Amino acid sequence: MRVPGIVYATADLLPQASGDRALEQVAAVATLPGIVRASCAMPDIHWGYGFPIGGVAATDTEAGGVVSPGGVGFDISCGVRLLAADTDRDVLAPRLPRLMDVLGDTVPRGMGRGGLWRLSGRREMDELLAGGARYAVERGHGTPRDLEFCEDRGVLEDADPSDVGERAAERGARQVGSLGSGNHFLEVQAVERVYDAPVAEAFGLRPGRVCVMIHTGSRGLGHQVCTDHVRVMDRVSAHYGIDLPDRQLACAPVDSPEGRAYLRAMAAAANYGRANRQLLTEAVRRAFDTTAGAEVELVYDISHNMAKLETHEVDGVPRRLCVHRKGATRALPAGHPDLPEEPAGAGQPVLVPGTMGTASYVLVGKEGNDAFHSACHGAGRVWSRHQALRRVRGEQLRGDLEATGIAIRPATWRGLAEETPQAYKDVDAVVDATAGAGLARPVARLVPLGVVKG
């Protein structure tokens, strides 16, 4: 190990399940060339491909530091968008079943299944990969205001579609505006509790307000980009003298042709992810308009699977770093220069989705975060999908959740069972640990009213 490993967690939140090798992964990441300060992990840490999910690793780009696709994850720019409707839960209540039916009928989800926007060909795909959510808005899918509250204002300018392979583009062509499967969802929620009134007000969150949380990423396109670039890096890393304890950490120097190509393709996939969430926003608007006569505005959109070139002080000296966040959310404090989309000068919103039937949180970035301005991204799995399927039946789970007043519109019974809340850590404990470690400050707690499940 070149640096220590730091896991921000209580004992209860540490990986304990047999077969969860996430802590070994924290140690393996600490061997990467150019890594600085520490190999970090958030309280929702669990086992992932190469890097742990919940992992944060920063490498010094001017000291041979590497970039690794495994440090971003297969679902590039997987993230969360929070919307707020101009209605309260008590007002919406009589119309909620119909709203859920319309959302269930119009939100594409599950494996394959198509998307809301069928692109005309590679030329239009390249426009979308270069323009992200901004391109979607230019084509009429949303309003310019949406972009003001989207991380990077909806587009990473250093994306290059020519680094995205043909197969990735083909897989993505029919999936713009779709949820996917696994832990992805679209949830109607209500603000249940506010912890920080001034910041909550700046974010537009008042008790009782109806919100919609969208959790999805870059679908088959991001998956194929990751696959393609892992293969390249697996081939070349030895040529750069890089010795790895695990092939899944395949990487190349940030300042190498392969490293730069990955970052350009990753940015293009990230733009696809933001456009995807933008299209789903429009479906939500149509559903709220027709069933409740309510309007919907964007609170914030942020990804938790990304690598970013950022400046941080290391041993008192500002360094240009490649910060990998995999299942970890950037959490910048108020007034940070990398935050052009900051709502009302309050700091970066950190959107933390829980699981079906449990709460979700909005936190905010703060000063004094020594994990490269990062926070948790969700609850974190404790049961494998296989374990969940052995113990839970989807039909039973839906009945249980509906009995507690939460409407469920599943894609498949199997997918629902895999996502049982019991398969996850307690999101309230994860957020407590995140706040206790000084990584972010709680702003509001949201509770589910209805779930459209991927």
Added chain:
DNA sequence: ATGTCC
């Protein structure tokens, strides 16, 4: 996460 193996 993922046309759950080209």
